[in-house]
Each structure stands twice: as C-alpha cells, then as structure tokens.
Amino acid sequence: MSEKGDIFLRARGRTLDAFHEEAELQWKSPFYFIQGADPQFGLMKAWALGDCNYGGDEWEEEIRLTEQAAKAINKLNPKPKFFVLCGDLVHGTVWRENQTKDLKKVLKEVDKEIPLVFVSGNHDIGNVPTSEAIEEYRCTWGDDYFSFWVGGVLFLVLNSQLYVDSSKCPSLKLAQDQWLDIQLATAKQRMCKHAIVFQHIPLFLKTADEEDDYFNISKPIRQELVDKFTEAGIKAVFSGHYHRNAGGFCNDLDMVVSSAIGCQLGEDTHGLRVVVVTAEKIVHRYYSLNKLSSEGIEEDLMDMIKQE
Template sequence: MTNVLKIQVVAGFLCLISLAGFGQKSAPFFFIQMTDTQFGFFTDNKSFERETENFEKAVAAANRLRPAFVVITGDLINKPADKAQLSEYKRIVALLDPEIPVYHVAGNHDVTNDPRENDIAGYRKELGNDFYVIKHNGMRGIVLNSLYFKSPAGVEKEAAAQDRWLTRQLKKARRASAAPLLVFQHHSWFLAEPEEKDEYFNIPAVTRNKYLALFQQYGVSHVFAGHYHRNAFGKSGTMEMVTTGPVGKPLGKDPSGFRIVKVSGNKVSHQYYELDHIPGQIVLE
C-alpha cells in the first residue's frame, strides 16, 4: 500500500469516527439542589434538632434517588464559624453516598453578611473553594460566591479575582458550546423581575444589571439560588432565575424541601418537592 493510499484510508477512518459521533446527545440526567440547611435557625442557635431531622431526611432521599450530583447553595449553618453547627452539618453530609458528588456554595451565614478575608479563608479551609466549575455530561455549572456581589467592600481582592475567573469561564463555555450553562450561587439576582427594587433578598441593581447582561451575552440558561427561604421565579431575557426553598426553616408558605433538576440535551426542567413528598423515582426523557 502506498503512503498516499495509507493516508486516504486513515483519513476516511477518522471521518467515519467523526460522523458516528456527530449529533449524538449526552445521556439525560438529573441533579438535586438543596439550600439553606442553616443549622440553628429554628431555635435562634439554641439547638439544631429540627435541622438535623430535615437534612438527614433530604440526604436519605438523595441516596435513594441517585442523582448525578447534589449542590447545596449556601447558608449551611446559621451562626458563622460555629463549630457545633458545622460539625453536625458535616456529619450528615458525609452520609451521602460517596459515589454522589456534593458541591457546596458559600452563603451569608457561612461567611457573614459583610465578610472579610479571614472569613473567606475559614470557609475555604472547612468546605473548599468558593468559586469553581461543575461539569457533567456536557453541562457546565459555574459556582459563585454571591457575597462578592452583595457586599464586596471587605473582600475586594477576592471579588476581583472571582470576576476575572468568571469571565474566563464564560468564554471557555462558549468556545466549548456547552449546553446548558448554569450558575449556582446563594443570593438571587432578583426574585421576580430584573427591574425590582433593591432589598435584602436580592443583589443591588447596579451590580445586577452588569452581570445579567454578561450572562445573556454568554448564554447562561439558568441561575439557581436560595437565601429567600421560599420559592420564587423570574426571567431576564431567556435566562431563568430560580430561587429555591429551604431544607431548613421556611419563611413562607413553601414547606421544607429541595429541587430536582432534569437535564436532557439543551432542555432543563425543575420542580420543588416537600421533604415528605419526594417521588419514589425520577423519570428522565
């Protein structure tokens, strides 16, 4: 066989491989978003029996359902740096099957409402990085520390580092044509409308508008957050802002529970379930 013929054969073989993979969809999957376990909130830090009961129930349900991963979007404890609360949180999260990855997100009760660098360092020592990427079956999930948007004054260096990193990750996601592109953080950008007034439960409009435009530019499809201790939903262009109720203490009509998110190709669907009414199985499309 001549060298030219060999090259043609190899090229044809590679072409067949490429065509065989062309158009293939990633297998559908689902993950669980939990939020606001917030050990100590029910009793104003006197005890955390109710939080223990709820979180153990949530972890047991996750072990039964077998999600691709679990992401917990902040306020893991109620009193920042409280050793007893954090120890109980860690004990229960360790009950999650080790084959199910768990990802933590920093909340204001984890690093204070006005964090300083030592608060961030303490969180990282106990729970790992506060901004990073989750990848699964083509999906990219960008985990952010929303305190850098909500109250950056004492952590300007870290806020700037996250901002530079975020821009790089959004550009990488666009080049990779990752679908879908999600964001996980503690504070919601808004609860119902992008134009709503600034308040405790959202991120100030001057910052909000900047990042909503950035997310629209790079094709973020969903932002999943907590903090509100109730469910809320809104849209900014094509992007969905999904605020999830708590595993811990509710502050509204929505009972304690968690959200199940299904991903099938470009399609993302989600539903919130009360802890006592978790389905027996998850049916994927």
C-alpha cells in the first residue's frame, strides 16, 4: 500500500511494498535492474553560478534529462526488475518543495510495472542531518534505510549520511547500525543468492585505503563497513554522489560509483547503469542517456548474462 497521493509504492516498515518477500526468497533465473544517481534538480544552474549553497532556482535541464531517463527505461525489453535512484534526488535550498514536486511529476512517467527504489543523499536530508530532516524525507520518499528481496537476492538500502555526521541524531545512527547487523547476519548465513548494498556516498572512489575526501566515507568508518560487508559476503555496493564514474575492488567487494543523471562534474555523460545479476556474478555497464534512448541493449544484456 502507498500513502494517499503517492505515485509509487514507498519503503516503510524497513521494507519495500513493491516486492513480497515470500514470493522473492528463491533464486529463479538471471535478471537486471537500472541504477541512476543524482538527478539533483537545481544543481546545474547552481554549479554554473558557483553558488551551490543558495543557487539553483531553475531546473528545466534536469527535468529534460530525467524525462529522457524515464523514456529510455520504459522502452527496455525485457523490463528491469526495478529502477533505483542513489540519492540527491533534488538539490534542495529554498526551492526544495517545487523541485520535489517536479521530480515526482517526471517519475510518474516511469512504467508502473517498474518499481522505484529511493536512496537518501546529503542534499535530501542535509550534510548534518537532523531527526526532523530525516522524518521529512521519510514522509516524502519513504524509509531512509530498508531491505527487500528480488529473485533470491537481498538488497540493502542505507542512509550513508549517518556515517558522515550523525552528531545531531546519534540515536538514529545506532538504530541503523543495529538493523544492519541483523541484515548482514542473514546475508552471512547464505540465505540469499547474493547481497547488494545501495547508498549515496561511496565507501571509496578507487581504493579502500585512499585518503578521506568530501566524496567518500572517512577511513575508520569505511574500514568498519568494508570489514562487515566482506565478512557477510556482500558482492557489490552501488552509490552516486561523485557525479563521475569511479570505483574499485576491495577483495571480492565491488564498490561501484555511478555518474549523475543531472549535473556532471567530470568528463562522463548523463547516464544510467545497467546491472545484470546472474547465479554467480553481478555485471554492470554505464550507458549514456543518448545511447539508451536510441539503441537497444538486448544484445548487451545477453552478453552480460553469458559472463556467468
């Protein structure tokens, strides 16, 4: 069930209404999903003006790009299992309400048979989140952390901002930590074919021992999470935040950093990542919106499935 007026099935009760766990616990066959990040309505103008704290009173270009993403996803055949947006849904500042309204209007165009999965970013709940900001996000987009099952695979959605600065809401970080330990215990017991994490801020951009940066999790917390994920058998962590493609491996853990639907801070194109889950592997490729819009990817999907 969704809240009155919702255009999507929200995450609540720490799970996602779109998928019924009992029907999704068993592995059946390979499938794929689409990952996007940082539509961030309002950032493109703010970045161009050099005023990211207060700029961003226009977002027509972000609307166009997100509409292009929705149309590209809708034409995919077969349909992806879901479409996950890894945070910074809007840029925020004083125009948050209108940005949110416009983003929801665009996302309404995504095929209703393709569930939407939302991940909170720092611009969604604040660089130093408060209980009030997180509650506002929950009312708008659904739970800030939750789990769900698809085809025998366990997916974990985390509020990564609690790992950056939880000074104004320490009890919420503790609650997520306790919840995460329970979820990882399930993964460790191999009750799932794979376990995959979604969060906004990457654990690291290239290597697990890199220096602290605005775009990664600080070393002590990073190492704690990497150790927990590795021990539990997590195969991949998908994130955004960097507005460029990046990532790397730490042992068998694949840290995947996807560039933005919206504002680019590097040389990458506006795009989406296609992620194929097979019995043995998780294979992914980043595509520009133009390529996804103009060309079929059925052959690519088959190639990725064959990599099993």
